[in-house]
Structure formats: C-alpha cells, structure tokens
Amino acid sequence: MKILVCISQVPDTTTKIAFADNNTHFNTQGVQFIINPYDEWYALVRALELKESGAATAVNLVTVGKADAEPVIRKALALGGDEAIRIDTDSSDPYVVAAQIAAYAKAENYDLVLCGKESIDYNNGVTGAMLAEMLDMNYIGFATKLDIEGGTATVKREIEGGEETDASSLPLVVSCQKGMSEARIPNMRGIMAARTKPLKVVAPADVQPLSNIVSYELPPAKTGVKMVSPDNMDELVSLLHNEAKVI
Amino acid sequence: MSVIVLAEHTQGTFRKKTFEAVQYAATIAQSLGTSVTAVALGNIAESELQGLGQYGAAKVLHIADARLDNFSSRAYTKALVAAAQKEAAKVIVALHDVSGKAVAPRIAANLKAGMVAGAVSHPDLSNGFVVKKAVFSGKAFAYVNISSDVKIITLMPNTFAVTKGEGSAAVEKMEVAFDDKDFGVTVKEVNKVTGAVPLTEAELVVSGGRGMKGPENWHILEDLAKELGAALACSRPVADSHWRPHHEHVGQTGGTIRPNLYIAVGISGAIQHLAGVNGSKTIVVINKDPEAPFFKAADYGVVGDAMEVVPRLTEAVKKFKESHN
C-alpha cells in the first residue's frame, strides 16, 4: 500500500501578519515558515506509523510550491517518508493546488492520500475533497483516527455535535486533524538521512486559476476593553444585555 | 440561470444555519436578477421543504432516495451537480461546515468552478465577483475574486442574522441515477452528544483554560453555560490533559468558532488560542492576572478568581432572566 501525504508550507503560528504593495500581497519579510501543523502532526505522522506497523510500503510527500518551499519539505523528510515531490508552481487558488497534485498522483496509483484538515494560512480546507473528485476516490474529512486492515480503512471523523466511524475501501483521500497521532520531533539521524533522500522537482501541469486574491485587510482593532469590578456581575450582565446586545 | 443552495437538514428538520444559507443565496439571487432553488436530500417532509420559502427559496428540488439519509460526499456531489445543471446554476452555495466542506470542493472540481471557502460577505459584483473571507486563522481577511463561469461559495455559519418572512417554496421531486460507488463509504457507528448545543453553531460559548486548575472545578462553568443556554469550550492544554473532551478544544489546532458571546475563564489568550475565537462578536475575559494578554482582545474584562467570579456571574444571569420574564 502506497501513501501520499500532502504537505503545505505556512507562516509560523506566532507570525504577525502584515501586507505589502497597497495590501495586495502578504509580506513574507522576516516570516518563519513551518509545515502546516495538521499535515505534520497528523497526516504525516499517521502515515509513518502505518508504514512502521507494516500496513504501508511507501510514504511519499508532495508539495505545490516554488523553491522556497524546500526547507519545509526537507524537514518533513527528516521526520520520515521515502521521497518528496515538489511541483514547481505557486498559487493561492485551491483549484490549482488540487489539480496539480491530481495531475502528478494520477499515474502513481496511490492507495491512500492524506492531507491536513486545512492550511492555517488560507484556511480553505478544500484541497482533500477536490483531490478526491479529481482522482475519482472516496473522501473522508476531519478524521481523528485511521486504521487500515485487509484493504479496508476504518476512519473516525468529526460530525456536527459528535463523532462517526466510517468504513471505506481503498483508494481513499482522508483529511486529518487532532487525535490521529502524537506529534514527533525530527532526530539527528532523520535529519542526516533526509539530506540524501530524493526530492524530485516536477514541472507544473497547465492549469488556469479560477480565483485570485484581490486584496487583504486587517481586522479593525478592538477599541479597548471595558473593565468590570469582580464584585459587580450585575453590571456585566446589564452591559451584555443593553450595550453588546448578546443576551 | 439560478442560484442553488444545499439545504442540509438533521433527520428531517432544518436548523438555523440552513435558513441562513438559504437567505444568503436569496440575497445573491436578487442582485443577479434570478431566483433561488434549494436542494434537499433524503427523507424530509414536504411541509418542512415548503417552509424554506420563508427564507427566500422559490423552489426546492427534493431528491428523496433513502440512501441519502447517510452522508456521502460522492452521492451528494452527484445530486448537486445534476441539480445545478438542471437549473443552469451560476452560483452554488453551501455551508462552511463539516458536510459543506466535503461536498462543495468536490462540486467545484467536477464543474471546474472557482470557489471561496468560508465567506463572510455577500459577493461584491461591482468589479467581478469578489467575496470576503478570513485568512491566517482570523488574523486577517482576503477579498477573493472568482473568475470562472460557475461560482461556488461556502458560507461561514453565524455570519448573518436570519429573518423569517412570508412565502412557500414550490417542491419538485427529482431523480438521480446513483450507483454503488456513490455510497462507497459506509457508516459503522455514530456518537452524538445529545441535548447539547453543537459548539460550532452555538451563539453563546463559555470556555475554560488551565486557570480552572482541574476538571473537578468545571461544574461552575457548566452551571453558567446552563443558565445562559451556552455551549462549552476549552483551551488546548485542557483537552490535552483530558480534563475535557477533544471536540471542545478551540484555537489554531482545534475548532474555529464565531459565537455572539465568548466568555473566556482562566485562559491566558495565547495567539494560537485567539486564532480560533477572535471572530466572536463580543468577548468577555475573566482572569486573575490583570496582565493576561487576552484582555487586549476582550470587550469586557473582569480581574478576579474564577472560583469566586463565575458563580457570582451565574447568579446575576439567573436574576436577570427572572426579572425579564
């Protein structure tokens, strides 16, 4: 069983967000990039566990991005994984990202494609399901647990107000979130090994974006907090009713 | 030409978020000079379907196939694509929730339609088709233009107020030829937290952090939540320490919520926590440390010990409710 893990590079969670060129571009100056936490902690680590337990034979990584995405994909290789593929293009249009991965993956016959539940930069949460449609595969989103036995996947996933356990034949696309596995830290051996692991760069397929970001905006600053005495909760309730109008 | 909206229901009953999606679609239809067709799947009564007219749907296409009672991203996609083609849809609306996020992207891929995931505005048609959405986990917004012929939007629930009007939608049955492959994912077990308000739909949320000291103190938050009719949430270390179930964890790596009121008790306000809650309309912070960073993101703040302040707040809410009945 071959697994493909989709890895996206995102700004570190503590990044202060700023824009350039009249709010048309994200200002990457001084920004530290990391592997999208859902991809790293859940999708990748679960894939590695499946390989270690003998359920999977290969774990490959794919990222859609320019050369600046390589340090992040190397870090993913240091955690484990056999080889990485970088599709050499950049886009914020989710259709393009999914179509690029699909164009590469179509010929490779992956049994399982894992991605994160959403990327923490554009917060779309759509790549996995798009990919499933393009590859004509089943899809299970927001998975918190994944096991494979005898060609069948058993997946626990979040639903509104609870959890559901599903079964699906392979091939299958799963988007992963908390619960899947415990985060790992790359060790020295992994980091050394990653240096010699193959990182293939492939040319992008010809796909036109169907959307584009016109501009960005920062949320209006809070006007300042109104402090209420801990001895006067009646006042807080009255403010919430009369001023904020939320109760 | 029309606007299509996926009308999700829970065992035959529509909830508020579906009315919100229908009304949102109706507003778009109006600005495009066309009408809204809602699409409902599985077992649901005709009277319930007609009721969508009160929120602006002119017509409801009902695909009653019993197999649709269980969610399937493939079957739902096939149904929506068939409905969109029948109605010559230019815009397709779904909710940015667990089901919508599994179906809308598949429809987008199928129809080669551009999409905006998690919209928080109506489209601006003055210069293209521009929709606002939150990016960088709520630290900013982006204005996204969709350039394809057919456009898909998932609406962030609890973005717009819902107003009930008059009217009854015309219900039309529709058949779609499904095959086994469309139901390739089977449901083995469902565990629902019964009775409780689902966190993502809750208008009021009471949330606790490490400052609560331990699960044995949570009853004071439960009492407050019960008095308010609020859902419960928590910070990540609280879920990691198994004080509370994982589905209550909010923030960058947990759920994203946008309630009308978020009451944060004993939570410091780390940037990763704020990422999941800063879309809340009003934020109340209760913390014993006046320097806690959360106060900078709050509308109302109380400096004090949670163990004393929360029961007092619960009492005050109770008193308020009695005097307003």
Ligand SMILES: Cc1cc2nc3c(=O)[nH]c(=O)nc-3n(C[C@H](O)[C@H](O)[C@H](O)COP(=O)(O)OP(=O)(O)OC[C@H]3O[C@@H](n4cnc5c(N)ncnc54)[C@H](O)[C@@H]3O)c2cc1C
């Ligand atoms: C990549 C990444 C992702 C993360 N994702 C998330 C996420 O999704 N969600 C999340 O919440 N965190 C997340 N975190 C963790 C985050 O950085 C913080 O560590 C966490 O939010 C702190 O939780 P807390 O506020 O409950 O605890 P603390 O930071 O320990 O704060 C406890 C607060 O309680 C107050 N307090 C103590 N006693 C009392 C009392 N008796 N009465 C009133 N107040 C009291 C203290 O003054 C303090 O402010 C993430 C971190 C990383 C690195």
Ligand SMILES: Nc1ncnc2c1ncn2[C@@H]1O[C@H](COP(=O)(O)O)[C@@H](O)[C@H]1O
């Ligand atoms: N540029 C990319 N390259 C590879 N995988 C990606 C890329 N963008 C998103 N993904 C994958 O798709 C998931 C959902 O991302 P998104 O739909 O962008 O929120 C991520 O967690 C990744 O697993």
